[in-house]
Amino acid sequence: MLETGLILRALARNKIGALLIALQIALTMTIMVNAIFMIQDRQQQMQRKSGLDEKNSFYLTNTVFGQDYNIQAHLQTDLHTIRNTPGVVDAIQINAIPLSSSGWSMALQHEPGEDKDAVGTAIYMVDDHAINSMGLTLVAGANFQPEDVELRKEGQSTWPAKTIITQAFAENLYPDNWQSAVGKTVYISQTQPIQIIGIVAALQAPWNGWNGVERSMLVPFQRESKGSYYFIRTEAGRRDELMPIIEKTLAESDKKRIIRRVTTIEDTRERSYRQHNATNKILTTVVITLTLITGFGIVGLAIFSINRRTKQIGTRRALGATKGQIMRYFMMENFIISTFGIIIGCFGAVALNMWLVNTFNLSPISFQLVAFGVITLFIVGQLAVLYPARKAAMIAPATATRTI
Amino acid sequence: MFSYYLRLAWISILRHWGLSLLMICAIGLGIGAAMTTITVNYLMSANPIPEKSAQLYYVQLDSWDVNDPFDDGLNPPDQLTYTDSTNLMLAKQAFRQNVQTQAFGVIEPEDPEMLPLIVNGRANSADFFPMFNVPFIYGSGWSNKSDESKEFVVVLSKATNDKLFGGADSVGKSIKLEGNMLRVVGVIDNWQPKPRFYDITTGAFNDSEDVFVPFHLIADEKISRSGNTNCWKPSGDGFQAFLASECIWTQFWVELKTEQDKADYQQFLNAYVQEQKQFGRFQRPLDNRLSHVMQWLESQEVVADDAQMMMAMSLMFLLVCLLNTVGLLLAKFLGKAPEIGLRQALGASKRTLFSQYIIESACIGILGGLLGLTLAFIGLKSVESLYGDYMKGLASLDTNMAISAVVLALVSTILAGLYPTWRACNIQPAQQLKSQ
Structure with missing residues (x-):
């Protein structure tokens, strides 16, 4: 186009001004692309399913302090009471709560021995009611039978003979065919054999930041311990009504223990991802403010450059340039500056991402995201310059004849 | 103008x-x-204890699995086994030394009207208090002698003292923790180091504890411990087997006044590990570290x-x-x-x-x-x-x-x-x- 040469010559006379806008666009692009990338990364993490019936489940802690307390007998009474409360689907004693950030982990290996490779997993000690209580889906094999459930003494080092694992864990152990895991014997605690009898679709570990968060195993243990959790699932919509009832029933049935932290799984999830949520909100604010600042900066500078060039614009109009041509001039000018800035911005975005990858173990950004940044900034630039350009187009040709 | x-x-x-x-x-x-x-x-x-952060050292010994090193061999384990910290404690080679772990328990108030209290605790040695400049409103920490004779004592936080004794001077009174009668020897003033440098394995920005009890109460199974446990070698059944195991769950701090003291202590640690190697332990190459407070916070990436x-x-x-x-x-x-x-x-x-x-x-x-x-x-x-x-x-x-x-x-x-x-x-x- 003819005008391009004209614009470039005009820009060359005000290099610094143009360069400043270009740099600003470049930095905005760098930050925007990486911030959106981090937001998406966190959102994906938050969308992973825990495997639980989150809406209708809650848990509480049971802390025994009385001396000479028959933990085992009380456990059975408690479970019986909770399970028979109207509205309760099922309940179990468990050693850790998914997403709660504290729990137990062990490793499983294909062959026994000290120097063999092992895969880490979260351990949930539960009984045969676990699948029903947690709302898990059994996708292969079978559930535990009541006779599989053993009593675990404090400090016991041996493990039960059977386990149920998650599908993700089965895929990790048997990459060729995860379903073949059913019936296989693997080794826990380096040397103890344990047989996989079932596979559940999903059940997350307690630690959401762990890269093995989808790997969990259930073992049929009831613990003889002074501190434990009860995990309770209710009929749809009855959770909030049942929480205080069960807390009260348990607390009043026995004064030698404390019932605390009656918490819904939804709250646990919220707390677990609170940092993610907070960071995302802050990053979103940063991206929006940054875009606004850059946009307004472009508006301010364009208005100024138009004010300075009022006479020239008037002259051009007097010489026959249409309003459309004047507008196009400024839109084109912005387009050229933006292109320059965006090209630098692409490099900047990738460079910042590389630094983030190296320093904080983030994954590399996708091409689509960079493309998105490019398009957004072109649009922002054009929108920002629209108002000043219209103002320029309104300058009357007669201005050319006047002095300031 | x-x-x-x-x-x-x-x-x-x-x-x-x-x-x-x-x-x-x-x-x-x-x-x-x-x-x-x-x-x-x-x-x-921030430096949580600027007045002496360069004299307090966190001890790390590489007792981990030779086949599968801790942290891929980059850093030694972040805690010590019970065996090692008790041995170092007994050796008394530093100006002050403190072994500690996190604990928890239930306090049953004397007043039957009051509800029992679940408390977060720390089980530590007598040196903990002078070492970390812990401020007291009433009384003081317990003495090394009291640790040796395994006395049942306790130091309360201000908040716990407010709850149990309405803020009055409770030194000399007793509380019932997990069924044990413990004599109050001191009440700590508001004390909340940020970061909580003395134990970052359980959260660098957590609140400081409600009660502080002698470490021997853990070993004698009077009080339950909490906090992180990390094992690489299976241990036998029961608590004694756990204590003797290669599981790491204790933290060990020493106070060393001069660079010379530090060099001496480092030498002592190396000699200790060499000696333990004879029992088939410590099969990894020698990697014993003394990190002062700021080094320790940095290596644990507290920020x-x-x-x-x-x-x-x-x-x-x-x-x-x-x-x-x-x-x-x-x-x-x-x-x-x-x-x-x-x-x-x-x-x-x-x-x-x-x-x-x-x-x-x-x-x-x-x-x-x-x-x-x-x-x-x-x-x-x-x-x-x-x-x-x-x-x-x-x-x-x-x-x-x-x-x-x-x-x-x-x-x-x-x-x-x-x-x-x-x-x-x-x-x-x-x-x-x-x-x-």
């Missing part, structure tokens, strides 16, 4: 109020964002990745805001070319012009700084409410930070104003006058 320039600047700011507002907002937002994240980082990386990332982002954000300001100032000053030309023709020197425009930039800088300070304050409040407990006490603006915010704004705006001012001073008066 200064006040005259100030007035001129004010008039100029008001005349182009839209542009000035845009610049003030840009600087304000940039400073606000930068100060918010800098404050969080600053508080996260959250998120906080560092945010700081990098916000500094770039500030840069964008400054570029914006440079552009706008340039436009504004060049827009005044006719005025500048006139003033020069009437005899104004470059120097006077320079000071006039720099003062104008500085005014915008100060206004931006004040706005930034307000935004940083709001920013920190929202960081605190968004992150909840995690950021508690880590998001407050102190005077130092407030002053730095305004200074940062001022300096960066003056820097941003330099180039536009220089351009403005170099305007040719003749040309400007001609065109009029």
